[in-house]
Amino acid sequence: MSSTDVSHIAADAAAHAQDAVASGRLNEAIEALAAFGGRSDGGVSRETLTPLDLQARRHLIERARALGCEVRVDACGNLFFRRAGQQADLPPVLTGSHIDTQPVGGKLDGAYGVIAGLEVIQALNDASVATRRPVEVVVWTNEEGARFGPGAMGSSAFAKPERLTGYRTSRDAAGVTFGAALDAALAQVGDVNSCPLGHPVHACVELHIEQGPVLEAANVPLGVVTGIQGVRWFSVKILGAAAHAGTTPMEVRRDAMRAAMALANRLYACADAARAQGLRMTLGRWRVDPNSINTIAGDVEFTVDARCVDEAVLAGFEASLRDAVTNLDASDGYAAQVQSLFARGMTRFPPEMAALIERGCARAAANAGEQAPIRLTSGAFHDAMYVADVCPTAMIFVPSRAGISHNAAEYTEPRQLYLGAKALAYAVTELACR
Amino acid sequence: MSSTDVSHIAADAAAHAQDAVASGRLNEAIEALAAFGGRSDGGVSRETLTPLDLQARRHLIERARALGCEVRVDACGNLFFRRAGQQADLPPVLTGSHIDTQPVGGKLDGAYGVIAGLEVIQALNDASVATRRPVEVVVWTNEEGARFGPGAMGSSAFAKPERLTGYRTSRDAAGVTFGAALDAALAQVGDVNSCPLGHPVHACVELHIEQGPVLEAANVPLGVVTGIQGVRWFSVKILGAAAHAGTTPMEVRRDAMRAAMALANRLYACADAARAQGLRMTLGRWRVDPNSINTIAGDVEFTVDARCVDEAVLAGFEASLRDAVTNLDASDGYAAQVQSLFARGMTRFPPEMAALIERGCARAAANAGEQAPIRLTSGAFHDAMYVADVCPTAMIFVPSRAGISHNAAEYTEPRQLYLGAKALAYAVTELACR
Numbered sequence: 001m002s003s004t005d006v007s008h009i010a011a012d013a014a015a016h017a018q019d020a021v022a023s024g025r026l027n028e029a030i031e032a033l034a035a036f037g038g039r040s041d042g043g044v045s046r047e048t049l050t051p052l053d054l055q056a057r058r059h060l061i062e063r064a065r066a067l068g069c070e071v072r073v074d075a076c077g078n079l080f081f082r083r084a085g086q087q088a089d090l091p092p093v094l095t096g097s098h099i100d101t102q103p104v105g106g107k108l109d110g111a112y113g114v115i116a117g118l119e120v121i122q123a124l125n126d127a128s129v130a131t132r133r134p135v136e137v138v139v140w141t142n143e144e145g146a147r148f149g150p151g152a153m154g155s156s157a158f159a160k161p162e163r164l165t166g167y168r169t170s171r172d173a174a175g176v177t178f179g180a181a182l183d184a185a186l187a188q189v190g191d192v193n194s195c196p197l198g199h200p201v202h203a204c205v206e207l208h209i210e211q212g213p214v215l216e217a218a219n220v221p222l223g224v225v226t227g228i229q230g231v232r233w234f235s236v237k238i239l240g241a242a243a244h245a246g247t248t249p250m251e252v253r254r255d256a257m258r259a260a261m262a263l264a265n266r267l268y269a270c271a272d273a274a275r276a277q278g279l280r281m282t283l284g285r286w287r288v289d290p291n292s293i294n295t296i297a298g299d300v301e302f303t304v305d306a307r308c309v310d311e312a313v314l315a316g317f318e319a320s321l322r323d324a325v326t327n328l329d330a331s332d333g334y335a336a337q338v339q340s341l342f343a344r345g346m347t348r349f350p351p352e353m354a355a356l357i358e359r360g361c362a363r364a365a366a367n368a369g370e371q372a373p374i375r376l377t378s379g380a381f382h383d384a385m386y387v388a389d390v391c392p393t394a395m396i397f398v399p400s401r402a403g404i405s406h407n408a409a410e411y412t413e414p415r416q417l418y419l420g421a422k423a424l425a426y427a428v429t430e431l432a433c434r
Numbered sequence: 435m436s437s438t439d440v441s442h443i444a445a446d447a448a449a450h451a452q453d454a455v456a457s458g459r460l461n462e463a464i465e466a467l468a469a470f471g472g473r474s475d476g477g478v479s480r481e482t483l484t485p486l487d488l489q490a491r492r493h494l495i496e497r498a499r500a501l502g503c504e505v506r507v508d509a510c511g512n513l514f515f516r517r518a519g520q521q522a523d524l525p526p527v528l529t530g531s532h533i534d535t536q537p538v539g540g541k542l543d544g545a546y547g548v549i550a551g552l553e554v555i556q557a558l559n560d561a562s563v564a565t566r567r568p569v570e571v572v573v574w575t576n577e578e579g580a581r582f583g584p585g586a587m588g589s590s591a592f593a594k595p596e597r598l599t600g601y602r603t604s605r606d607a608a609g610v611t612f613g614a615a616l617d618a619a620l621a622q623v624g625d626v627n628s629c630p631l632g633h634p635v636h637a638c639v640e641l642h643i644e645q646g647p648v649l650e651a652a653n654v655p656l657g658v659v660t661g662i663q664g665v666r667w668f669s670v671k672i673l674g675a676a677a678h679a680g681t682t683p684m685e686v687r688r689d690a691m692r693a694a695m696a697l698a699n700r701l702y703a704c705a706d707a708a709r710a711q712g713l714r715m716t717l718g719r720w721r722v723d724p725n726s727i728n729t730i731a732g733d734v735e736f737t738v739d740a741r742c743v744d745e746a747v748l749a750g751f752e753a754s755l756r757d758a759v760t761n762l763d764a765s766d767g768y769a770a771q772v773q774s775l776f777a778r779g780m781t782r783f784p785p786e787m788a789a790l791i792e793r794g795c796a797r798a799a800a801n802a803g804e805q806a807p808i809r810l811t812s813g814a815f816h817d818a819m820y821v822a823d824v825c826p827t828a829m830i831f832v833p834s835r836a837g838i839s840h841n842a843a844e845y846t847e848p849r850q851l852y853l854g855a856k857a858l859a860y861a862v863t864e865l866a867c868r
Contacts, residue, residue: 212681
């Protein structure tokens with residue numbers, strides 16, 4: 001066949017799969033998964049590798065087997081549900097996300113992408129579409145990083161298996177290592193075949209809620225994610241002198257919190273100046289010592305989360321931060337230092353992947369009488385960020401009401417969830433048929 | 435006798451007692467008490483009503499008995515060591531301080547005033563001075579407030595006994611109530627006569643380290659404390675909206691920490707404007723929620739400690755604080771509130787008490803070839819603050835090296851400690867002879 005023929009056949013199969021997606025079934029599957037750790041406020045508490053997470057994994061394994069999938073697990077606990085392709089030896093098309101939550105999360109963050117992946121397989125079955133390549137739904141381990149840091153362990157270890165050794169030593173608040181929790185989880189899936197960590201993948205599409213306000217504000221149900229903004233994390237420490245709030249005159253104080261606030265104000269000014277270039281800056285975590293009502297702070301530490309789609313803007317911000325800290329360090333009586341905690345450059349998904357996503361989204365939206373998709377970048381990390389290091393990757397977003405996520409109030413309209421799964425079905429099927 | 439004759443006799447006795455104070459004995463007694471909870475870094479860890487504190491109390495009881503004192507204890511655990519006067523029915527002259535410490539404190543904060551009180555009794559014995567009134571050395575319970583809040587429980591319950599009921603319900607970090615700890619302490623001094631809480635007192639003098647830098651800077655060994663500055667404590671709460679640091683554009687954020695910092699800057703500006711009037715302001719304790727590197731703060735709470743010798747300045751500051759909080763509350767998307775936690779007006783010691791202290795200090799300093807005393811106000815709370823509610827009260831300060839206290843590095847020169855005890859002997863004796 002000519003490549004035009006292949007494209008035509010692939011698009012035809014993609015349309016069939018898209019049309020076979022069922023809204024009610026999708027919603028029921030979302031609710032069924034949300035029951036594991038479901039809360040009376042509508043949220044879900046299901047941190048990674050807890051008993052509830054293991055029960056939820058078992059639930060998905062049984063669902064996947066019922067759909068005819070082969071189930072495998074790798075050394076990082078990532079689960080793969082494979083629907084066979086006509087050519088079994090070809091690398092699969094991957095989709096999926098994660099099912100772990102923040103201490104209090106919603107029903108959709110991560111879970112939606114996994115459930116929609118299984119819905120795609122159901123739709124392929126129902127439409128009797130035979131794909132050339134296998135289609136694989138993945139459940140990545142510990143995306144949230146809430147129990148064990150860092151986040152996205154499963155996907156980053158998949159992309160670079162040597163990372164797992166370090167991850168295994170990460171401890172939760174109770175002192176349990178990720179390695180110990182992982183071994184216990186693997187022991188509970190002894191009936192599941194294991195697979196090597198990091199097998200070849202043809203392409204990957206991740207469907208996720210936006211967790212931001214952009215799609216809602218634009219009143220469109222589907223977003224074509226062109227990339228994930230770059231991020232740099234820092235810790236800033238300021239050492240002053242703890243002293244008695246009552247006896248120490250203002251002019252002799254070395255108040256570390258006051259110095260930290262002056263520094264923070266400079267950083268906000270830098271961030272405001274770069275706002276038009278898309279810089280986002282958050283000073284989220286603070287430690288004040290001795291943190292006593294009648295003692296001047298002697299020691300303050302805070303974190304800086306800076307993100308941007310433009311690496312040059314991020315680099316400029318980092319330079320300003322380091323300059324401000326150096327100036328503070330040189331001023332009377334203070335010591336200040338900045339430490340880089342994490343940095344990841346802008347992730348750019350391949351244009352041909354975005355074009356494919358856009359076709360799938362546009363078809364689903366048009367058939368539903370909805371607005372055409374828009375393109376946007378992701379402000380949040382996703383497993384796709386790491387998968388993009390090893391294969392052509394893309395993401396689809398659906399709106400988050402009021403931009404709220406990591407919260408029991410997280411919500412997306414069922415019609416939007418339905419369109420997202422349809423767009424995913426199209427993209428995965430076309431990729432698997434080429 | 436004429437009042438002139440009485441004054442002459444009293445001054446003569448005061449001079450005899452002052453001259454009988456012994457430096458070596460004083461220092462040995464300070465070291466002996468510091469052994470209870472002494473640390474290898476030179477500090478002392480002896481929180482109130484702990485086993486170490488109870489051992490230290492027993493040590494002092496035995497010392498006082500060896501000096502011929504009658505020992506009594508009240509319902510708040512305050513210990514009184516009484517040297518009889520010629521007229522047993524007259525209210526005593528009170529001196530002393532506390533022996534509890536911060537989690538890590540020095541050898542002198544509080545302990546010095548108690549040990550110097552016992553040294554005064556020893557000096558009176560050695561000089562065979564018979565005073566008209568009894569002289570009583572007090573060990574106040576829980577001045578620091580480190581284990582059980584609030585501080586100065588013993589002296590404030592002495593001044594107003596009905597406060598004890600509420601204090602008994604205060605809990606330490608382990609959940610033990612002050613009442614339970616107190617009952618256990620009282621059970622261990624079953625051999626000590628009890629006395630009512632809040633007996634009549636003729637006058638009170640408390641000797642203490644300055645815990646600030648004023649005397650050291652002035653290079654004088656003794657300070658006449660004219661009062662204790664007023665204090666107002668507040669808690670400020672700011673409610674914004676927690677949101678994802680990556681996905682939330684800067685222009686739609688309601689970052690509670692950023693709002694708190696803007697408010698804090700206004701407060702610093704107010705404090706700076708009133709610095710010349712002696713205002714001291716500290717924003718010491720912070721709680722940031724959820725306090726996560728990649729989440730915008732949704733909820734911030736911080737404390738304000740404002741102190742001044744001028745009530746009008748404190749009132750003006752409070753008005754500015756309330757105004758700033760109201761303005762923030764009215765601004766887009768934030769809710770803010772201020773709560774008063776504690777307020778105590780300026781304590782002014784009677785001028786005639788200050789004059790007496792000054793005579794005692796001046797004589798001791800002149801005889802040692804040291805600089806004459808200066809007058810100052812106390813920036814810190816002391817038990818004398820509450821005792822001043824029930825009788826004429828005064829304080830004497832000795833220098834604190836580098837102003838450091840609540841720290842193992844707390845230090846005062848032995849010659850200064852010696853002069854402080856001499857000044858105390860003079861003041862107590864003169865008061866007891868009139």
